[in-house]
Amino acid sequence: MFERRHLEQLGEARKVWDEGQVAKTLSRFPEQRPEFKTVSGLGVDRLYTPLDIAGQDYLRDLGFPGEYPFTRGVQPTMYRGRHWTMRQYAGFGTSAESNRRYKYLLEQGQTGLSVAFDLPTQIGYDSDSRMARGEVGRVGVAISSLEDMETLFEGIPLQQVSTSMTINAPAIVLLAMYVAVAEGQGADLRKLAGTIQNDILKEYAARGTYIFPPKPSMRLVTDSFAWCAQRLPDWNTISISGYHIREAGATAVQEVAFTLADAIAYVEAAIGAGLAVDDFGPRLSFFFNAHVDFCEEVAKFRAARRLWATIMRERFAAKHPRSMMLRFHTQTAGSTLTAQQPDNNIVRVTLQALAAVLGGTQSLHTNSRDEALALPSEESVRIALRTQQVIALESGVADTIDPLGGAYFIEALTDRIEAGAKGYIEAIDAMGGAVAAIERGFIQREIQDSAYRYQRDVEDGLRQVVGVNAYTVPEPAPKGLLRVDPAVETDQGRRLEALRRRRDGQAVARALAELEDAAGTDQNLMPPVLAAVKTYATLGEICDVLRRVFGEYKATV
Amino acid sequence: MPGRVIRVLIAKPGLDGHDRGAKVVSRALRDAGMEVVYTGLRQTPAQIAEAALEEDVDVVGLSLLSGAHGTLFPQVVTELRDRGLQDVLVVGGGVIPEDDVPALTVAGVHAVFGPGTPMSRIVEFITANVRARGD
Numbered sequence: 001m002f003e004r005r006h007l008e009q010l011g012e013a014r015k016v017w018d019e020g021q022v023a024k025t026l027s028r029f030p031e032q033r034p035e036f037k038t039v040s041g042l043g044v045d046r047l048y049t050p051l052d053i054a055g056q057d058y059l060r061d062l063g064f065p066g067e068y069p070f071t072r073g074v075q076p077t078m079y080r081g082r083h084w085t086m087r088q089y090a091g092f093g094t095s096a097e098s099n100r101r102y103k104y105l106l107e108q109g110q111t112g113l114s115v116a117f118d119l120p121t122q123i124g125y126d127s128d129s130r131m132a133r134g135e136v137g138r139v140g141v142a143i144s145s146l147e148d149m150e151t152l153f154e155g156i157p158l159q160q161v162s163t164s165m166t167i168n169a170p171a172i173v174l175l176a177m178y179v180a181v182a183e184g185q186g187a188d189l190r191k192l193a194g195t196i197q198n199d200i201l202k203e204y205a206a207r208g209t210y211i212f213p214p215k216p217s218m219r220l221v222t223d224s225f226a227w228c229a230q231r232l233p234d235w236n237t238i239s240i241s242g243y244h245i246r247e248a249g250a251t252a253v254q255e256v257a258f259t260l261a262d263a264i265a266y267v268e269a270a271i272g273a274g275l276a277v278d279d280f281g282p283r284l285s286f287f288f289n290a291h292v293d294f295c296e297e298v299a300k301f302r303a304a305r306r307l308w309a310t311i312m313r314e315r316f317a318a319k320h321p322r323s324m325m326l327r328f329h330t331q332t333a334g335s336t337l338t339a340q341q342p343d344n345n346i347v348r349v350t351l352q353a354l355a356a357v358l359g360g361t362q363s364l365h366t367n368s369r370d371e372a373l374a375l376p377s378e379e380s381v382r383i384a385l386r387t388q389q390v391i392a393l394e395s396g397v398a399d400t401i402d403p404l405g406g407a408y409f410i411e412a413l414t415d416r417i418e419a420g421a422k423g424y425i426e427a428i429d430a431m432g433g434a435v436a437a438i439e440r441g442f443i444q445r446e447i448q449d450s451a452y453r454y455q456r457d458v459e460d461g462l463r464q465v466v467g468v469n470a471y472t473v474p475e476p477a478p479k480g481l482l483r484v485d486p487a488v489e490t491d492q493g494r495r496l497e498a499l500r501r502r503r504d505g506q507a508v509a510r511a512l513a514e515l516e517d518a519a520g521t522d523q524n525l526m527p528p529v530l531a532a533v534k535t536y537a538t539l540g541e542i543c544d545v546l547r548r549v550f551g552e553y554k555a556t557v
Numbered sequence: 558m559p560g561r562v563i564r565v566l567i568a569k570p571g572l573d574g575h576d577r578g579a580k581v582v583s584r585a586l587r588d589a590g591m592e593v594v595y596t597g598l599r600q601t602p603a604q605i606a607e608a609a610l611e612e613d614v615d616v617v618g619l620s621l622l623s624g625a626h627g628t629l630f631p632q633v634v635t636e637l638r639d640r641g642l643q644d645v646l647v648v649g650g651g652v653i654p655e656d657d658v659p660a661l662t663v664a665g666v667h668a669v670f671g672p673g674t675p676m677s678r679i680v681e682f683i684t685a686n687v688r689a690r691g692d
Contacts, residue, residue, distance in 0.1 A: 119572035119623055123599075131601075134628030135572050208574020208598045248577045335577070339672040372672045374654050375624070448580050455581050459675050468673045477655035484624060555597050 001058050002050045010051055022046070039293035039463070040251035041453070042416060048408035056411060061306070065401045067321070069309040071302050071414070072402040073360040074325040079398035083111075084356075085363035086388045087164060089331065091116035091141035092375055093488045095151035098141040102156060104378065108385055112194075112363060114164040115152070116140030117174070122209040124170040124543030127492035137488035139375070140166075144496055145538045149177040150184065159187035163194035164239070164329065164363075169211035171198040172220050173542050176530040179232070195236035195285055195329070198224060201262040201434055202241050204553070205443045206248040211543060214435050216550035220525065221266060222273040225280045227526035236285040238266060239329060242304075245443075246289035247335045249451020252300045253417055255289060257424030258434070258443050260308055264425070265434040267316055277316045281323025290352040290359075291333045297352070298404050299413035301328070301359025307418050330356035331365040337372040340467035342478060345369040350387050357391055358404050364388055374481040441556065496538065503536040511535045512545050519549040563687055565616040568596040568605040570633060573623035578650060582618065585676035586683070591616075602629060606636035609645060615687045618679075619649040619666075626653050631664035638665075646687050650674065 002010075036044040045052075056062070063069055066076030075081065088105055090113075091098045102113055117140040120132035126144040127136045136142050143149055153163075158181065167174040175196050182192055200217040203210040210217070221238065228237045242250075242259035250258065263284065270280050288304065290297055308326040312318040332352035337345045346369050353366045366384040368376030376384070392398055404410045428437045437443050457463040464470040511532035518528045532542055567583045569576055576598060583593045594612045596605060609617050617637065619630055630649055637645055649661065650670040658669045668682055 119574075123572055125572075131572065134625035135623055138624035139573075203574070208576060209572075247575075249581075337672075372652065374652065448584075451577050451581050452584050455585070455676060459677060465673075469675075481654050481656075486627075 001056050002054060007051060007054055010049060014049060014051065038252070038296040038413075039291060039454075040253060040296060042253075042296065042413070042420075048412050050408065052408055052412040053415065056415065062405060068313065068324060069306045070325055071306040072405050074305070074327055074362070078360065078401040079357070079392070080401070083392045083398060084361050084388075085112040085162065086110050086385060086392075087112040087114045087329065087363045087365055088381060088385055089114040089116050089166065089365045090381070092118075092139070092482070093137040093141065093484050094491060095141055095143060095148040099152055099154055099156070101378075102152075105381070105385070106156070106161070108382060109389065110385060112162045112164065113156070114365060115166065117165070117167055118142045119209070121174075121539060122167060122169065124173075124211050124539060124547075126496060126538050126540030127489065128496050129540055133489070136492055137484050142488065142492050143174065143177070144492065144540065145499055145536050146177050146180055146533050147495070147499055147536060149174075149181050153181050153185075157187070158182040158185055159191050164197075165195065166197045168197050168200050168203050168207075168209055169217065170539060170543050171196045172224050172526060172529050173533065173539055175224060176526065176533040179530060180534050189231055190233055192232055193234045195239050196224070197241060197287070198238040199241045199262065199287075201265060201438060202244055202259075204438045204555070205245060205258065205262075206250075206447060207241075207244040208555075210553045210555075212546065212550040213553045214439070216546075217553075218265075218269045218435070219273075219522075222270050222275065223524045223526055225270050225283070226273065226275055227524055228283065229275070229279050235283065236327075237280065237283045239285050239287045240266065241287040243287050243289045243331055245447060246291060247333065248447045249454060250447045251450050252291065252293070252296050253420035254424065254446060254450060256300060256304045256307065256417060257421035257428075258447075259286065259288070260304070260311065260421065261425050261428045261434040261437070261443075263308070264311065264315070267312075268433065271316070277312070277318045278320040278323050281312060281316075281318050282320055282325075284323075285362075286326055286328035288328050288330050288361075289333050290330045290356040290361075290364075292336045292348060292352060294351055294355050295409055296413060296417075297355035298359045299410050300417050301330075301356070301361065302402075302405075302410070302414045303417040303421065304328070305360070306414070307421055327362045329363040329365070330359070330361040332356070332367045334367055334371055337367060337369070338465060338467050339372040340472065340475065342369045342373060344467055345372070346383060346387065349384060350391075353387055353391055354395070354397065357397055358402075360402060370478065370481060373478055375484070377480055377482045379480075499536060499538075507535040508532070508537045508541070511537055512541060515542065516545045516549060519546055563591045563616065563683065564612065564614040565591050565593045565618060565683070566596065566605070566609050566612055566614040567593060567618045567620065568600050568608070568633075569598045569620055570600055570602060570605060570629040571621060571623055571625045572599055573621055573625070573651075574598055575622040575651075576620070578622075579618075579620040582620070582650065582676060582679060586618075586680060589680040589684075591683070602632035602636045605633050606640050606642065609637060609642055610640050614645065616646045616648065616683055619647070620651050621649070621653070622651040624652070626651065627657060627660065630661055630666050634665035644688050646683065648679070648682070650679075
């Protein structure tokens with residue numbers, strides 16, 4: 001990108017500066033630390049210049065927004081055309097309570113819904129299961145049947161909103177319920193927009209809500225790809241997630257590497273199931289973390305985009321540009337929020353959200369200040385949403401595309417993160433791919449090592465966290481935290497019992513038997529799941545059938 | 558203080574999958590010279606107590622970020638007592654509002670370590686409060 005003569009001159013001038021100005025200053029005022037590192041441990045130099053990106057070729061490595069390799073963004077006009085989708089992850093208690101929260105968020109200017117399910121739902125247990133005790137409605141909404149789903153979206157026209165659902169192991173069941181509600185509203189399925197997370201691999205590696213072993217789980221994923229390609233063309237069939245990998249302690253490089261390694265495994269599985277890469281590739285979407293190290297994060301998003309484009313084109317011979325586009329949702333980093341001086345979290349979230357926007361995200365969740373203490377209160381959620389609105393409307397950063405592109409440091413970091421992630425992906429390939437790497441515990445151990453290193457750095461004072469090991473003050477216990485009413489559990493139980501009495505038991509039994517038969521063959525499971533859901537067979541009943549056929553996964557690392 | 562190495566069971570009750578804290582604390586305790594057994598995810602209170610009995614531990618550390626601590630922590634204490642393990646030191650950590658701590662203390666949880674707790678403080682607390690078996 002720079003002329004060689006120019007670079008030589010620059011190199012000489014840099015040497016003069018280092019040995020003159022810099023040395024003189026250092027001799028009188030030493031720097032604060034002997035070395036500087038990003039939060040992920042990448043070394044940071046004093047200054048970046050064209051010398052650090054001398055190998056970069058603008059057209060090859062950066063290109064134009066909306067064009068390969070999409071480093072600067074996936075759309076040609078980015079936020080000048082439309083801001084990112086402001087999508088706050090929400091849900092708690094009963095479907096009726098969550099329905100009220102969704103309507104509130106839509107009234108406040110949120111532009112998409114994001115459903116948080118409680119843990120029993122995420123692991124395929126009904127609210128009245130013994131396994132669900134104490135957990136019903138806690139971290140999300142409890143959905144045990146189509147009836148709950150109908151209540152959840154009552155009065156919200158599904159054809160007009162886009163809905164993201166954080167559901168993985170039983171994703172196919174919750175998708176079927178959503179489709180059934182949409183059909184009931186008379187919506188055109190071809191216009192239904194949204195996302196199911198459906199990313200089972202990171203559950204084994206980092207998030208923990210798995211049910212079945214990897215092989216049948218991957219089959220559920222590819223079944224949903226195939227069914228959606230025919231019936232829900234605008235639906236994102238998966239959100240391949242680095243978010244939880246990062247939250248579990250991974251570095252930025254590991255986040256990109258393990259996410260894309262998982263993505264490669266899904267593409268291979270889908271191709272193995274007979275799908276064409278350009279039929280499902282455009283519907284793959286991603287989900288990343290916006291962590292606290294601002295420049296590193298901006299670079300990470302750019303690096304991930306470029307690397308994925310290359311993988312889809314070179315490795316999988318994708319032809320459709322949309323197959324090569326890494327479209328992603330971002331959430332600010334929950335693990336960086338402090339229980340101490342919680343209002344400071346508003347500032348952290350602002351910085352992280354800004355990094356996500358400067359990194360070109362397609363949608364964004366901003367965490368609430370009180371999330372290290374409890375589920376967010378309504379007031380905290382509103383501040384979090386307003387943070388995005390201030391960035392969008394007031395800061396000016398959305399007015400031009402990739403405003404930090406071309407900054408020497410950002411470009412150098414982008415190159416380094418891409419190279420580091422590539423190295424990991426090669427190592428994972430050599431182990432036989434992401435599934436094998438997870439089965440042998442490689443990815444889990446890498447993440448745990450990073451988590452421990454970070455914690456040690458904080459405790460040794462190498463990392464300072466305001467309110468935790470710097471500028472601490474004595475504080476009273478925080479007030480006004482959101483509490484989930486324990487009665488949710490008994491209410492849900494009563495409603496389920498009534499539903500079981502009211503529904504056509506024979507139709508339920510028939511549908512479950514048909515599902516069991518289908519699960520033993522290689523036919524697509526979406527149609528029998530959809531049929532079962534419509535008889536008001538419960539999530540737990542459907543997952544129990546699949547547990548019988550597929551078995552259950554037990555973690556080893 | 559027991560005359561031998563302190564044995565700790567770190568457990569994840571309930572369905573919560575957040576185990577970063579459990580794993581980091583396990584490692585810190587090991588580095589401090591303790592023997593640590595980590596149960597893995599999704600353990601029922603009975604399973605945890607059973608593991609504590611089998612592993613002959615001095616300490617049970619419970620980690621929970623889902624909000625179910627009010628239900629599950631006291632159940633673990635009860636299950637431990639049912640097995641004659643009333644001397645085991647029970648500590649907890651995770652996303653636990655301070656207002657909930659008194660009830661947990663009454664239920665028999667000896668200490669609750671919230672987000673941001675230095676690992677060294679957990680080590681110190683255990684070392685100072687663990688009871689020698691047979692006392």
